[in-house]
Amino acid sequence: MNILVFNSGSSSIKYRLFDMSRVSVIASGVLQRIGESDASLVHKSVLADGSHQSITRSQQISDHRQGMQQINAVLQQTSLRRDSPPLRGIGHRMAHGGSMFHHPTRIDASVLDAIRQLGDLAPLHNPASVAGIEQALAAFPGVAQVVVFDTAFHQTLPPHAYRYAVPRDFAHRLHVRRYGFHGTSYQYVTRQAARRLGRSSTSLNLIALHLGNGSSAAAIRGGISVDTSMGMTPMAGLVMGTRCGDLDPAVVFHLLRHTDLTPDRLEAILNRDSGLLGLCGHNDMREILELAAAGDDDAQQAFEVYVYAIKKYIGAYYAVLGRVDAVLFTGGIGENSAPIRWRVCQGLQGLGIVLDPDRNDACPPTGGSVHAANSPVAVLVEPTDEQLEIAEQTLQTIQGSDASFTPP
Numbered sequence: 001m002n003i004l005v006f007n008s009g010s011s012s013i014k015y016r017l018f019d020m021s022r023v024s025v026i027a028s029g030v031l032q033r034i035g036e037s038d039a040s041l042v043h044k045s046v047l048a049d050g051s052h053q054s055i056t057r058s059q060q061i062s063d064h065r066q067g068m069q070q071i072n073a074v075l076q077q078t079s080l081r082r083d084s085p086p087l088r089g090i091g092h093r094m095a096h097g098g099s100m101f102h103h104p105t106r107i108d109a110s111v112l113d114a115i116r117q118l119g120d121l122a123p124l125h126n127p128a129s130v131a132g133i134e135q136a137l138a139a140f141p142g143v144a145q146v147v148v149f150d151t152a153f154h155q156t157l158p159p160h161a162y163r164y165a166v167p168r169d170f171a172h173r174l175h176v177r178r179y180g181f182h183g184t185s186y187q188y189v190t191r192q193a194a195r196r197l198g199r200s201s202t203s204l205n206l207i208a209l210h211l212g213n214g215s216s217a218a219a220i221r222g223g224i225s226v227d228t229s230m231g232m233t234p235m236a237g238l239v240m241g242t243r244c245g246d247l248d249p250a251v252v253f254h255l256l257r258h259t260d261l262t263p264d265r266l267e268a269i270l271n272r273d274s275g276l277l278g279l280c281g282h283n284d285m286r287e288i289l290e291l292a293a294a295g296d297d298d299a300q301q302a303f304e305v306y307v308y309a310i311k312k313y314i315g316a317y318y319a320v321l322g323r324v325d326a327v328l329f330t331g332g333i334g335e336n337s338a339p340i341r342w343r344v345c346q347g348l349q350g351l352g353i354v355l356d357p358d359r360n361d362a363c364p365p366t367g368g369s370v371h372a373a374n375s376p377v378a379v380l381v382e383p384t385d386e387q388l389e390i391a392e393q394t395l396q397t398i399q400g401s402d403a404s405f406t407p408p
């Protein structure tokens with residue numbers, strides 16, 4: 001039973017094909033530089049003996065329509081040949097589901113219309129995913145398609161966590177509130193952590209830290225999100241690779257008044273030129289750690305600012321939850337950087353968070369427990385797999401809706 005997952009960006013489409021009966025990846029690929037004359041598609045199929053077969057194509061791809069057609073053609077030649085198991089469904093990652101979407105949703109004409117309307121809330125993220133969905137519906141006719149929202153997991157936030165203290169009209173008419181992101185990742189790692197601890201996720205209180213190029217924190221009570229650091233958009237909260245994180249909103253007005261920046265240009269700077277990149281000129285944590293170790297002042301400060309923001313959120317979410325069973329690290333930095341995990345947890349012994357330095361340094365890529373034997377709070381490293389989570393949610397949604405669904 002095969003499920004194909006798409007993650008469509010403005011100039012790229014990433015995809016992964018899963019065999020869900022064996023929970024394994026049978027093909028993956030990325031199409032980059034859509035809209036340019038030298039777009040490249042790199043496709044990898046996993047063969048029966050476990051080896052990989054790669055196909056690389058470079059040609060002009062003018063839009064998502066052509067891109068999806070190319071991807072379909074490569075899949076038909078390789079992993080989706082006539083003699084392959086049929087494609088059971090397609091799952092699409094969507095950044096923003098607003099307040100409307102609490103669950104993965106099977107796509108029909110009315111769902112697609114509703115998602116298009118959410119473009120106002122996420123102009124930087126949703127339109128590309130919508131283009132991906134529209135073109136996948138055309139390129140793969142007759143295949144059930146599901147949209148999985150990054151915000152859905154956080155739809156359980158109580159009003160006191162999602163409301164901003166602004167006039168009510170902004171909230172009611174313009175949908176200004178906290179939504180939170182990285183929900184697909186949090187859902188996956190919460191289940192994995194429960195498995196590792198041998199407990200049900202409904203019994204667990206977690207502080208989860210998704211630390212990647214985009215970084216966020218979540219307070220999870222009984223397996224359910226009760227607060228998270230990203231806001232109406234993914235710009236808020238922790239310091240990120242290129243996003244500023246929490247900022248006094250008056251800074252924006254100050255900059256608009258005292259520079260010739262337009263609102264769009266300033267938004268782009270706060271999204272793409274800020275965070276670690278703004279602080280030290282680099283956004284790859286590996287480079288920052290190397291430079292900091294070599295005595296580079298900016299890199300050292302970027303490291304300190306990054307860690308400090310995470311610590312503050314751990315303190316805040318400890319107070320929110322009252323009791324914490326585990327602190328969970330995931331994302332490229334959380335999974336791979338023992339020095340970041342060490343510095344984040346340093347000084348938190350008073351909260352019952354005690355890391356074991358040897359276990360932390362030796363933690364394998366498959367994750368593990370890195371707390372000391374006497375630590376009241378577990379500290380776990382859980383590799384996330386957002387694509388697999390989307391594939392699982394897609395399959396469940398299709399199976400749940402098959403009986404009643406009429407194709408649009």
Ligand code: AMP
Binds near residue numbers: 333
């Ligand atoms: P993600 O967005 O989850 O793919 O994470 C990307 C980030 O993970 C980049 O900033 C990388 O520098 C960071 N990263 C990956 N491996 C390591 C590592 N061994 N040490 C520190 N950061 C890492």
